[in-house]
Amino acid sequence: MARQVCMVMRINLDCNSCCRKVRRVLLKMKEIETHLIEKQECMVSICGRFIPADVAIKIRKKMKRRVEILEIQEFSNVGV
Template identity: 55%
Template sequence: MGGKFYCMTVRMNIDCNGCYQRIRRALLQMQDLDSHMIDRKQQRVSICGAFVPQDVAIKLRKRTNRRVEILEIKEVDAGTDPAAAGGGLKLICE
């Protein structure tokens, strides 16, 4: 893969708890993802990890039978701190 770390934001139609669970289950089955966040009110899904963004969008579309609109893709080098590179991520370990 070349060490590329992506943070992608997509818009999906999340109508009910069933839709939410279907999206969540599809994301949990994908191996290359480090983290995800599903925002029901904004109807957006944020995905971070070492993956090919187009492939993840296609898999998400096929597994959920929902339209997936890619809003933003940020690329961060795996060797640098994502927060310092403008990725917007801050990891806190206690």
């Protein structure tokens, strides 16, 4: 089982339709609990129980754009 993870990625989001497309892709992924899209910084932050590399590859395939992982923060199962 994947652990609770927060990941920050850089994706080239040059227009509003790119933001809508990445939002649609993220909402369809069951393992992602929350997401934040920052269009000006071209950054996407996601949190949930997933394997970061797998999610990055899935987003890259669906968006047909380069995805750069900037930061990965794992949380231990405290209180579970």
